[in-house]
Amino acid sequence: MTSPERRVALGVTVLSGLVLAVLAAVLVPWDPVPGGPLPAVDPGAVLTPEQIERAERFASRTDPWSHLSLAVRVLLACLLGLTRRGRAVFARLPGPWWAGVVLAVALFEVVLRVVTLPFAVLVRRQLLAYGLSTQSWPTWALDLVKGEAVDIAVGSVALLLLIGCARRWQRAWPAIAGSVAALLVVVGSFVYPLLVEPLFHDFEPLPDGELRTQILQLADEEGVDVDEILVSDASRRTTTLNAYVSGIGGTRRVVVYDNLVADQPPEQVLSVVAHELAHARHGDVVIGTVLGAAGTCFAIGLLGLAWGAARRRGVATTGPAVVPLVLALYLLAMLVSSPVQNGISRQLELRADVDALRATGDPEAFIELQRQLAIRSLADPTPPAWERLWFASHPTVLVRIALAERVGSGQE
Template identity: 30%
Template sequence: MKKVVRWMLFVYVLYGIGMAWYLFVADTSIPLEWKGTSADPATFLTPREQMLSEEYSKWKDLLFFLAVPYEWLIYFCLLALGVAKALQTWVERATKWFTLRSVLYVFWLSLIVTAFSLPLNFVGYHLSRTYGISTQSVSSWLKDGLTNFLVDTVLFMLIATVLYWLLRRFERRWWLYAWALCVPFMIFFMFIQPVVIDPLYNDFYPLKDKKLEAKILALASEAHIPAEHVFEVNMSEKTNALNAYVTGIGSHARIVLWDTTLQRLEDEEVLFIMAHEMGHYVMKHIYWGIAGYIALAFFGLWIISKWIKLAIAKWGKLVGVNKVSDIASLPLFLLLVSLLSFALSPFVNAVSRYEEHAADKYAIELTKNPDAAISSFQKLTKAGLSEVNPPLIVKLFRYTHPTILERIVYLEEYQSSLRKKQ
C-alpha cells in the first residue's frame, strides 16, 4: 500500500503539471466578432487590469483543480496507511457507546483533514489578498475557518452517527433510509441557513439606502414579490468583490446584496442585479434546486452503496476495513462522495447556468435597461478580476453562471433587437 501511495503522489504531481500547462497556454481571447464591443475586456479594463485578471484567474483555477484531487489523496492515504483503522481502534477502546464513538471519530477525522487542507486553503487566501480581491485580515480568516470547522463538524457528527446506525441496522437498504432522512434535513437546513448559519460569518440588516429601497420596492411590486426579503450584508471588511444572491425558502427566503455591490454600482445597475435575483424568486429556482438535489441524493446514495460494497470486498483487508458498517470506512465513503460530486459537477453547473441565464432574461425584460445591465457585468468583472472567456474545462467544472462574455453578448443582441424595433 505504501508503494501505491507513492505512485498516487507521482500521478498527482504529473496531473498538476499537466493542468498548469493547460490553464496557462489555453486561449482565452474573445472571438473576433466581439472585439471592440462592450464584451471585449479591452474596452472596460486597463491593460494592467487585463493582465491581473488573466494571472489571477489562471492561478485561482489551478488551485481549484489541485485542491479537489488533493482531497481524494488525503482520504486515500488515511485508508492506505492504516490511519482510518487505527482511529477506529482507538475510539473503540475509549468508549463502549456507539454514538460517542461516532462523534470522536468524526472529530479527529475532521481535524486531520482540516490540518492537511490548511496549507492549500491558506495559499488561496494569500492569492486573493495579493491580487486585492480579499481585504480580510489573517485573524479574521482564521476565525471564519474555525467557525466553518465547528459548524461543519457538528453537522458531520450528526450525519455520520445516523448514517452508521442505519448501516448497522439495515445492511442492504441503508441508502434508501438515509435518502429518506436527507429530504427533511435538506429542507430544514434551507430554512435555518439564512437566520442561523449565515449570521455566524457576517452581519445582515435591512437595506440602509431608503431611496434605493423605494425603487426596489416598486420593482418588487411590479414582479409581485414581497419586499421584506431584501437584505444587505457587510462584506467590505472581507472582500472587494461584488455579489448578490437568493437564499432560504418559505418565510425565511432572502434576497441578499453585498454592501460592496451597493458601494460600487449605480442605482440602475443595482436594480438590474435585484431584478435578476427576483427572477430566481419568481421562477422558484430555489425549490427546483432542492428537488434536483433530492433526486441526485437518491441516485448518488444508491451508486455509492454499490461502490463501497465492491471496494471493501476487493481492498478492505488491505486497509483494515472488514465491513461497510465499520466507522473506519468513513474516509472511503467521503472519497466516493467527492469523486461522484466532481463527476456530476458539469451537469449540475450546466443546470445552474441555464437558470442564471433565465434570471438574466427576466431581469432585462423587467428593467428594459441593457446599458445598466452591461455596465454592471463589466464592473463585476473589474471588481473580482474575473475571466471574460475562460477555458472550456474551467467553465464546465467551475462556472455556475454563464461566462461574462456570454452574458454581455446576450445583452448586446437584446439591445440590437430593441434598436431594430424602434
C-alpha cells in the first residue's frame, strides 16, 4: 500500500470512528428506563411451569443447531477468504473483472448456504414439530432462494463499488468508497420496504373500522404522521405475533401481522402499534440508518488498512480473488460487533416500550401481550447471559413485564 493510500484509509477510519462514537452517544437512549436498574420479574409469576419447560425444551433443540450453523459458516468463510487455496478457487473464475466479482459473490454465498443447509432444515423441523411454522417445504425453499438472491445482489453491488473504486482511484479509494457506501445504506432504508419486503410478504391496508380509527387517533395524539398502516400475510408462514416499522420519509410504514389483528384483543393490538409509533416518533429507523452508514464507512477504512497487507501477501485486490477475503472479514466484523449492535437495539426497544405504556395507559394489556408473544414464539424466558449479550436484539419478556409493572405503578 502506498503511503498516501495508507494515510487516506487511516483518516477515513479515525474520522468515521469518531463520528460513529459521537452519533451513538447523542442518538442512542442509553438510560431509557425510568427509575434506574430494572430487575426482571420471576418467570413463575408470568408463565406456568409447563410453558417455561416447553420454551426451554424448544430452545435446547434449536439453539445448538443455530449456533453450530453460525460457527460452520464463519469457519468456512475464513477457509475461503483467509487461505491461499480458498482464494485460488475464486481467482480462476472466468470473464472480465466485474463479471468475476459477481460470480465470486454468488459462489461464496451459495457454498455457505449449501453447507449450512442441513442445520436450517433441522431447525425448521423443530419449528414444525412445535407448531411455530405454517409454511410448506416448497414455499420455505422458495424463500431461501429469494433470500440468497437478495444477498447476492446486495453483495455484488457492494463489491463492485469497492473494487471499482480501488481500481479507479488507487490512493483515495477508501474515502470515495466509504462515502458512496454510506450513501447506499441510506438509500437502502428508503427502498427496502418497496423492493425487498414484498418478495416475502403480501400487504394490504388495514381496513376501515374501529381499530384503524383508534390507531390513527393514537398516532395523532403521539404526533406521528402515519404514511401507511399495512397488514402482512404472516400467518402463511408463522404462528408467532409481531409488528414493525420500516422505511424513511415517504416509504415509512407500520406493519402488523394478520394473526395479531385476528387473534388478539384490540387493546393488545394498540399496545403493539403504540410501540411501533414510538419508534417512528423518535426516528429509530433513521438512527439505525445513520449509525449503519457511519459504521460502514468505518469498516471500509479498516478494510483499506488491511488492503495493503493482503496485497503484500500476493492477493490480487482488483479482481474476484479478493471477494472471499472481503466477505470473510465482513462476516467476522458483524460477529464481533453484534453485542454493540444488539445492545443499541435493546435500548431503542426499551424506550419504545416506555412510550407505548405512557401512550396507552394500559400496562395490563401490555403485560398480557408480552405473555402471549412469549407463549406463541416459545421464547426462552431466561436465556444464558452470553446469548442475550450476543444475539438478543430485544429485551426479554421478563424485563419488559418488569418495566410495565414499574410504569403502571407510577414508580418512575
